[in-house]
Amino acid sequence: MINPVLLIAIPLLLAFVSILYKGYRNNLLVFGALVNAGLVLTLGKGEYLIGGFKPPFGINLVLDDYAFLGLLVINGLFLLITLMSLDKIGENATVLLVALAGLNGLLLTGDLFNLFVFLEITAITAYILSASSRQYQHSFNYLVLGTLGSGLYLFGLILLYAVFGSLNMADLSLKMATADTSQLVIPSLLIFIGLGVEVKILPFNGWVRGVYGNSDSLVGPLFSAVYAGAMLLVFGRIFAQVIPLGAYLKTLLLLLGALTLIAGELAALSKTRIREILLYSSIGQSGLIVTLFLSGLVFPAVMQLFNNILSKAVLFTVAGQMADTTGTDDAEALQGAFARHKLAGVAFTIAGLSLIGMPLFYGFVSKINLLFGVFSLDNYWLPGVILLGTVIEGTYLIRLLVKLWMPGEEGLVSHESHATKAPLEIQRARVMGIVVLSAVLLVGGLMPGMIQNNLSESGRLLDETTPVYLFDLKGGQ
Amino acid sequence: MKKALAMLLLVLVGTLLFMGIYAMEGFRPYGEVDLAQRVSQAYIDKDVTGENPEVVYGISKDLETGSANLVTSIIVNYRSFDTLGEVTVLFLSALGVSILFGSFKGRLRSRYQPNFILRTGSKVVFPLILIMGVYIFIHGHLSPGGGFPGGSMIASAILLMYLADEAFRIRIEGFKMTEGIAGSLYVLLGLVGLTLAGYFLSNFLNTGTVGALFSAGIIPVVYVLVGLKVGSELTGIITDFLKGEVE
Amino acid sequence: MIQYAGILLILIGIYGLLTETNLIKIIVSLNVFELGLNVFIISVGFVREGVAPILTSVNNHSGLVFVDPLPQALVLTAIVIGLGTTALGLAFARRIYMKHGTLNIEEIGGGIND
Numbered sequence: 001m002i003n004p005v006l007l008i009a010i011p012l013l014l015a016f017v018s019i020l021y022k023g024y025r026n027n028l029l030v031f032g033a034l035v036n037a038g039l040v041l042t043l044g045k046g047e048y049l050i051g052g053f054k055p056p057f058g059i060n061l062v063l064d065d066y067a068f069l070g071l072l073v074i075n076g077l078f079l080l081i082t083l084m085s086l087d088k089i090g091e092n093a094t095v096l097l098v099a100l101a102g103l104n105g106l107l108l109t110g111d112l113f114n115l116f117v118f119l120e121i122t123a124i125t126a127y128i129l130s131a132s133s134r135q136y137q138h139s140f141n142y143l144v145l146g147t148l149g150s151g152l153y154l155f156g157l158i159l160l161y162a163v164f165g166s167l168n169m170a171d172l173s174l175k176m177a178t179a180d181t182s183q184l185v186i187p188s189l190l191i192f193i194g195l196g197v198e199v200k201i202l203p204f205n206g207w208v209r210g211v212y213g214n215s216d217s218l219v220g221p222l223f224s225a226v227y228a229g230a231m232l233l234v235f236g237r238i239f240a241q242v243i244p245l246g247a248y249l250k251t252l253l254l255l256l257g258a259l260t261l262i263a264g265e266l267a268a269l270s271k272t273r274i275r276e277i278l279l280y281s282s283i284g285q286s287g288l289i290v291t292l293f294l295s296g297l298v299f300p301a302v303m304q305l306f307n308n309i310l311s312k313a314v315l316f317t318v319a320g321q322m323a324d325t326t327g328t329d330d331a332e333a334l335q336g337a338f339a340r341h342k343l344a345g346v347a348f349t350i351a352g353l354s355l356i357g358m359p360l361f362y363g364f365v366s367k368i369n370l371l372f373g374v375f376s377l378d379n380y381w382l383p384g385v386i387l388l389g390t391v392i393e394g395t396y397l398i399r400l401l402v403k404l405w406m407p408g409e410e411g412l413v414s415h416e417s418h419a420t421k422a423p424l425e426i427q428r429a430r431v432m433g434i435v436v437l438s439a440v441l442l443v444g445g446l447m448p449g450m451i452q453n454n455l456s457e458s459g460r461l462l463d464e465t466t467p468v469y470l471f472d473l474k475g476g477q
Numbered sequence: 478m479k480k481a482l483a484m485l486l487l488v489l490v491g492t493l494l495f496m497g498i499y500a501m502e503g504f505r506p507y508g509e510v511d512l513a514q515r516v517s518q519a520y521i522d523k524d525v526t527g528e529n530p531e532v533v534y535g536i537s538k539d540l541e542t543g544s545a546n547l548v549t550s551i552i553v554n555y556r557s558f559d560t561l562g563e564v565t566v567l568f569l570s571a572l573g574v575s576i577l578f579g580s581f582k583g584r585l586r587s588r589y590q591p592n593f594i595l596r597t598g599s600k601v602v603f604p605l606i607l608i609m610g611v612y613i614f615i616h617g618h619l620s621p622g623g624g625f626p627g628g629s630m631i632a633s634a635i636l637l638m639y640l641a642d643e644a645f646r647i648r649i650e651g652f653k654m655t656e657g658i659a660g661s662l663y664v665l666l667g668l669v670g671l672t673l674a675g676y677f678l679s680n681f682l683n684t685g686t687v688g689a690l691f692s693a694g695i696i697p698v699v700y701v702l703v704g705l706k707v708g709s710e711l712t713g714i715i716t717d718f719l720k721g722e723v724e
Numbered sequence: 725m726i727q728y729a730g731i732l733l734i735l736i737g738i739y740g741l742l743t744e745t746n747l748i749k750i751i752v753s754l755n756v757f758e759l760g761l762n763v764f765i766i767s768v769g770f771v772r773e774g775v776a777p778i779l780t781s782v783n784n785h786s787g788l789v790f791v792d793p794l795p796q797a798l799v800l801t802a803i804v805i806g807l808g809t810t811a812l813g814l815a816f817a818r819r820i821y822m823k824h825g826t827l828n829i830e831e832i833g834g835g836i837n838d
Contacts, residue, residue: 051555
C-alpha cells in the first residue's frame with residue numbers, strides 16, 4: 001500500500017533538490033507532477049500516521065473518498081496545466097513544486113493546525129505566482145488579506161483547542177457534536193472568515209479582481225481551477241464534516257454564500273473583459289458551492305466544484321492566451337476570434353456551456369444533481385437564488401460565446417481590425433490541453449451513468465445522514 | 478471619516494469577541510487550565526499510550542521521545558510534520574524574495590559610513606555569535622532554543638558584517654547549496670523513518686537517557702539541519718534585500 | 725487578563741490595516757495583529773504556579789505542574805510563518821516603490837492595470 005505522505009514528500013524533496021540543479025528545474029517539475037499523478041492512482045484508503053504517534057497526539061493523514069476524489073482531480077489538473085503552459089513557468093518551477101506539496105497536504109491532513117501550515121504554504125506560493133504578472137500591488141493586497149485570513153483561522157482553532165483540548169479533526173468533531181453549539185459560534189465564525197478569504201466569499205474577496213484579472217495562461221487556470229478547487233474542498237471538509245453549525249449561524253453564513261453567488265454573477269454580467277467576466281463568475285460559483293456545503297449537500301457540491309474547476313481551467317487558459325498574444329482580452333476587440341481557431345473555440349464553448357449546465361455536458365449532470373438536492377432541503381429561498389444565478393450566468397456566457405464566434409456587425413473575419421489588431425495565437429500544447437479537458441466534460445455529460453456510478457460509489461459515504469462518516473473508514477479497502 | 482468608521486466597526490467586533498469568548502463556558506479563565514483535559518499531558522508524560530511511569534531527568538531511558546525540553550519534543554517529534562511545513566514556508570519566502578530581486582546587481586548604498594567601533598567590534602563579536610548560534614541549535618533538546626533561534630543568530634552575525642563593512646558580500650551560491658542540501662536531508666530523514674519504522678518522520682534512532690547530550694534520537698539531527706537551513710535562508714533574504722537597484 | 729490584552733492587540737492591528745495607507749505601516753499593522761495572536765495563544769496554555777516545560781536537574785520529573793507546552797510549539801510555527809510573510813510583503817513593497825515611486829496605496833491606485 002502506497003503511503004499518501006509521498007504525495008507531499010516527493011514534490012517537497014524535488015523542490016529542495018531543484019535549487020541545487022537550476023538547469024533541470026522544469027524537468028524536475030514535470031517529473032514530480034507525473035509521479036504524483038501516477039501515485040494517486042495507486043493509493044489505498046485509510047488513516048496514515050506521521051511519526052507513529054496515534055491521533056489526537058500526533059498528526060495523521062486521512063485518505064477517505066472525499067480526499068481521494070480531490071487528490072485525483074487536483075493532481076490531474078496540475079499535471080495538465082503544467083504541461084500545457086511549460087513556456088510560462090520561468091523561475092517559478094520550484095514554487096510550483098512546493099505548491100503541489102501544499103495542495104496535497106491541504107486535502108490529506110487530518111489536523112487543524114497542520115491544515116493552517118499547509119494553508120500558509122499554498123497561500124505563499126500563490127502570492128509568488130501572482131507576482132509573475134508584475135502587478136505587485138495586487139500581490140501585496142492578496143498577501144495582506146491572505147495573512148489576515150489565516151491569522152483569524154489560527155485564532156479560531158486556538159479557541160477550539162482551549163475549549164476542547166485537541167487539534168485533531170476527528171477527535172474535535174466527536175467532541176463538538178455533543179457540545180453546546182453556542183460555544184462554537186465565535187470559533188466557527190473566525191474559521192469561516194479565515195477560509196472565506198481563500199474561497200472568495202463576499203466581504204473578503206477584494207484580492208480576486210487584481211490577481212485573477214492579470215493572470216496569464218499558467219497562473220489563471222492554476223488559480224481558478226487547482227487552488228480554488230483545493231480551498232473549496234478544505235472548506236467543505238471543515239464546515240460540512242468537522243464543525244457543526246447552529247441554526248442561526250448557519251442561516252447567516254448561507255446568506256453570505258447566496259449573496260456572493262448573486263453579486264458575483266451580476267458583476268460578471270456588467271463586464272466586457274473576458275478575464276473579468278470569468279473571475280466574477282468564479283466568485284459566483286464559489287458562493288454557490290459554499291452554500292451547498294453549508295446546507296450539507298456534500299456530494300452535489302463536490303460534483304459542481306469539479307464542473308466549475310474543469311471548465312474554468314479551459315476558459316482561463318484561453319483568456320490568458322488572448323491577453324498574452326493580442327495585448328487585450330476585451331470581448332469587443334476579440335470579436336470573431338474563434339473563426340480562425342476552431343478547435344480552441346470548440347473547447348472554450350464546451351467549457352462555457354458545461355459551466356452553465358447545458359444538456360450534453362457534465363455541467364448538466366451536476367446541476368440536476370444539485371437542484372434535486374436543494375429542492376429536497378427545507379428551505380424556500382435557496383432554490384430560487386440558485387436558479388436566478390444560473391440564469392444570469394447563462395446570459396453573459398452565451399453572449400460572450402456569440403461574440404467570440406461571430407464577427408462584428410459590419411466586420412467580417414477578414415476585417416482588418418480583427419485580422420491584424422488582435423492576431424490571436426494559441427500554442428499547440430495549450431490547444432491539446434484544453435481539448436482533453438473539454439473532452440472530459442463532454443464524456444461526463446454524454447455518459448452520466450459512468451461517472452455517476454463511480455462517484456456515487458464513493459458518494460455513498462458522502463451522505464449528510466452520517467455526519468462523522470469522514471473518519472469511519474470501514475468503507476475503505 | 479474612514480477612521481471613525483473603522484473605530485466603530487472594531488468596537489463592534491471587539492465587543493462581540495469579548496462577549497462571545499466570555500460566554501464560552503469551556504474557555505477557562507487565565508491560568509486555570511487542567512492539562513489532563515488536553516492532549517498536552519501525554520506530551521509531558523512522554524507517552525501517548527498513557528501507561529508510562531513518571532519521567533525523571535537523567536534516569537528515565539528509551540522513552541518514545543528523549544528530549545528534556547518538552548516543547549522541542551512536540552516540535553520535532555509529535556508534530557514534526559508542522560516543522561517540515563514551517564521550514565518550507567521560510568524556504569518559499571526566501572525563494573520569493575530572490576525571484577523578486579534576483580536580477581539586481583551591486584549593493585544598496587547606505588547613507589551612513591560604519592564607524593571604527595562597529596568595524597572593529599564586529600570582527601570580535603562575529604565568531605562568538607556564530608558559536609552561540611551553533612550551541613543553541615545543538616542543545617535544542619536540552620535547553621530553550623533550537624534550530625530556529627540558532628539559525629536566526631547565525632543570520633544576525635552575517636547581517637552584522639553587512640552593516641560593518643560597505644564592501645562585504647557573501648557568496649550566495651554556497652548558502653543556497655546549504656539550504657537545498659539541508660532541506661533534502663530533512664525530507665530524506667523522514668523517508669528513512671518511513672522505510673525503517675513505517676511512519677514518515679518517525680524517531681527511528683535510540684532515544685537514550687533524558688537529559689544527555691547524545692539523546693532524543695533524531696531531534697538533534699533535525700535541529701542541526703533546521704538550524705543550518707534557517708541560517709542560510711535568512712542570510713539569503715538579507716542579501717537579496719541589500720541588492721542594488723540596477724537590473 | 726493577558727488573554728484580553730492579546731485580543732486588544734489583535735484589534736489594534738486590524739484597525740491599522742483598515743486605516744493605514746502606507747505599505748510599510750500596513751505590514752507593521754499585520755505584525756501587531758500577529759503579535760496579539762501569539763500573546764493570546766501563549767496565554768491559553770498558562771497554568772498558575774506552572775513551571776517552564778523543560779526538564780532540568782532542578783525541575784527533574786514529570787509529576788510537576790508544567791505550563792502547557794503545545795501552545796508554545798504552535799507559537800513557534802506561527803512566528804516563523806509570520807516572518808516569512810513579512811519578508812515577502814516587504815519585498816513586494818520595495819518592488820512597488822521602485823515601480824510607482826511611492827509607498828502610499830492611494831497614489832498607486834487599485835485598478836486592474838495600474
